[in-house]
Amino acid sequence: AASASAKTFVLYPSLGVGHLNPMVELAKHLLRRGHSAVLAVVDPPDGDPTSAAAVARLAEANPSIAFRLLPAPPSPDPAAHPIKRAHDTLRLANPVLGGFLRALPAPADALLLDMFCVDALDVAAELALPAYFFFASAASDFAIFLNMPYLYPGLPSFKDMGDTLVHSPGMRSVRAVDMPLSVQDKESDMTKTRMYQFKRIAEGRGVLVNSFDWLEPTALKALADGVCVPGRPTPRVFCIGPLVNDGKKSGDGETRHECLAWLDAQPERSVVFLCFGSIGAVSAAQLREIAYGLESSGHRFLWVVRSPPADPADVFQPRPEPDLDALLPEGFMERTRDRGMVLKMWAPQAEVLRHAATGAFVTHCGWNSALEAIMAGVPMICYPMYAEQALNKVFMVEEMKIAVPLEGYEKRMVKAEEIEAKLRLVMETGEGRKLRETLATARKMASDAIGDGGSSEVAFSEFLRDLENGGCNN
């Protein structure tokens, strides 16, 4: 009965909406199981990506979650790379986090840390508070990240290795070019920050991963066999997902998005949906290639278009609404009016993916997008762009077999013919049918995993038991 007792968790996301959203999903997961969740969010100094406004929006949409803004000290070096600056900001926020935890009316039972909040481990140790990590990407990425601080010192910079394969123990080999963007240049502050984070993440008592056992047997075996971290135990992994936006309307009175009405009028599985995460965007030339590819494929499409970034490598810059007339080929909107819809900036993605008319998804391979597509049973066409997306693509294509890649993504230029070919492959061929069958299986396995007695539910109970046993039942 002790394991059924309600716990209080403090969730501590890293900076940025991309880190906040998965933590909100985790909080909902905890609340549904009768626990309480407090989200302690560092209110970053000016210029950092998590705005107090985003927190306020999420707080309003999730009244049962307690949100607390922690004032952060000014960033030490405003000129530092955003990844290093975020890391330093979080480290400097340690005293504030400690003060916040000490002041809680009842002490928390555990701290659930974002993968980048590794220095909060020091606060947890000081307060003798159990600390677990929440890893919001694939277990396959996690297995590779854990090993990287040990593997990388013996290799050249990934950026100089190109197509050379990198072998992480127990894992499928990955081309250096597909390693995360932040670790491409070995000498950069960015990579050094990541190596420090990847090393310390092994010090947590365990890791909750937003995935499910069936999807990633190779990585889970490597992690269970303890081959990822040389010289110390691999942290215990609990796959408790998929935790994703369920695509149900939030019920706050907002009207249904116009694109859903448009989808209602399209035949089943006939529409290709193109959307590149919360910030992904492509160059003006790439936008035109996509337009030509869509046009010559003859397929129906729903396409989220954003303004090209001024610097193609810096997608984090805020951008204005796109001027579609200026950006898309002349007459494109006219010619495709009967079978295409272009949205500026944003689509209700989870709802779109679950709509019966959606037949394929051109994605940047953000992990939440991949999980949402799995939950909807929609095959994917990969255009990885930033962060760990190319790594996700490797596993989605080669291991999970739920996606096909677009050639040319490494150079940020996929030709119209390639887009047309992959759209046709997925929408028209036997290979596409096979993909859809795999997706149907993956969808079933995902919903089984989070259903009663499913692997993710069992893993969550094991996590609670681990917490109560002081992490000693390894």
Ligand code: UDP
């Ligand atoms: N999203 C959305 N509409 C958009 C773009 C993104 O609803 O137009 C949502 C998407 O459903 C997903 C999240 O934003 O839940 C993006 O997360 P992901 O991990 O895929 O990519 P990131 O934005 O972190 O790169």
